[in-house]
Amino acid sequence: MGIDWATLAAIAVVAAAAAVTVVLLVAFAIVGFSAPSGRRIDGLGDGGVSGARAAAVLCLVAAGLIVGYGLYLILA
């Protein structure tokens, strides 16, 4: 009996994809919510701030869905 290298590789790939995606989504959300209200920000027009906030909300929702799937795996 040897170690199941294929399964180990699958674990590494799935975990890396999930972890990096969630961390990046939360990081982007924080950047989006950091957009200062009431004035223009770098590279964004007048509607940039609200756009950044909307994108931040989307990022959080996406991260929430992945976390929710993780919760489902724990509970299932």
Add this chain to the structure above:
Amino acid sequence: MDVTLMVVVVVVTALIFDFTNGFHDTANAMATSIATGAFRPKTAVAIAACLNLTGAFLSVEVAKTISGGLVDETLINPVVVFAGLVGAILWNLVTWFLGLPSSSSHALFGGLIGATWVAGGIGAINFNAVLNKIVLPAVLAPVVAALIAVTATYLAFRVSARAEPGRVSRGFQLGQRVSASMLALAHGTNDAQKTMGVITLTLITAGMLAPGSAPPFWVVLSAGMAIGLGTYMGGWRIIRTLGRRVSDIHPTQGFSAETTSAAVILSSTHLGLPLSTTQVCTGSIFGAGAGRRMAAVHWGVAGRIVLAWSFTLPSAAVVGAAASWLAETGAVGVAVVAVTGAALASGIYVVSRRNAVTAANVNDIPQPSADLAADLAA
């Protein structure tokens, strides 16, 4: 020795092991959250305790074997299980005293290997399974977790560098509350089940429960309570090591480490190659530390932890073997093992009070070498 009395002794010892498992592993989920201020120390352990208890009720699937094929299962009887548990408990206490995270599962397997060795000779040990199920995963799990955490942390710092630092800290602290809670829940579903399995299989072996039975409610409740209570006790020495001695952990690193740990643990469990929670979480925390700046990580601490991991199996095995040798002589032998084990555990606790780590001082700036020297001298 009367079978019923021996089963009672095993159940009590298993619950004590579950308790040590709880306080030994609180750090896995909560160390970085406490270090970054995402949770107050007492709040963190209370949440972890509740989620561990909840997790115990969510997953009651009993393992088919106690050792997972590491030893000849036909030789495992209540005396062997008792001796194995004693070895695991004492190793858990020694590593807790030194503030070193180590796998409670590996300690249990080590204890069982030693006890079975005495009961059935060297032929009763499946060394191939030990290599493939314990040794190689113990090497690979922290490395995989660390590599993922390094990547996640580096990218998180790069992306969030554009945002206001205060908001970044607060944002990731909020994230840590979710990620730490998920880890604590996952821990409850995995580790409380381990003790339930030991107790249920012992009851089946003694003929008190039909083969294939689910754990009775009192087993689920007592295992959940034991691990929950242990978790609430905090295991502050290990929390301090992982939260403050590895690196100066920023909320970005704490969130990356916890998210990585949760992702690795959940994917490994569901892809059929369960990895040690402790080793995954420790690897993630070191990876997250290195993801910001390699030089900021105290690699000497990593060396001590790796040393503890390499001694876990053999040390617990030696104690398990000695306990088995004594316990197999009869009721007096079991009593001697129980009293000696209790005396050693009490001694470790008393010595630990001379240099106590509590919720009040868990976040104090550490001086690793001085603290360790004080621990050893005490």
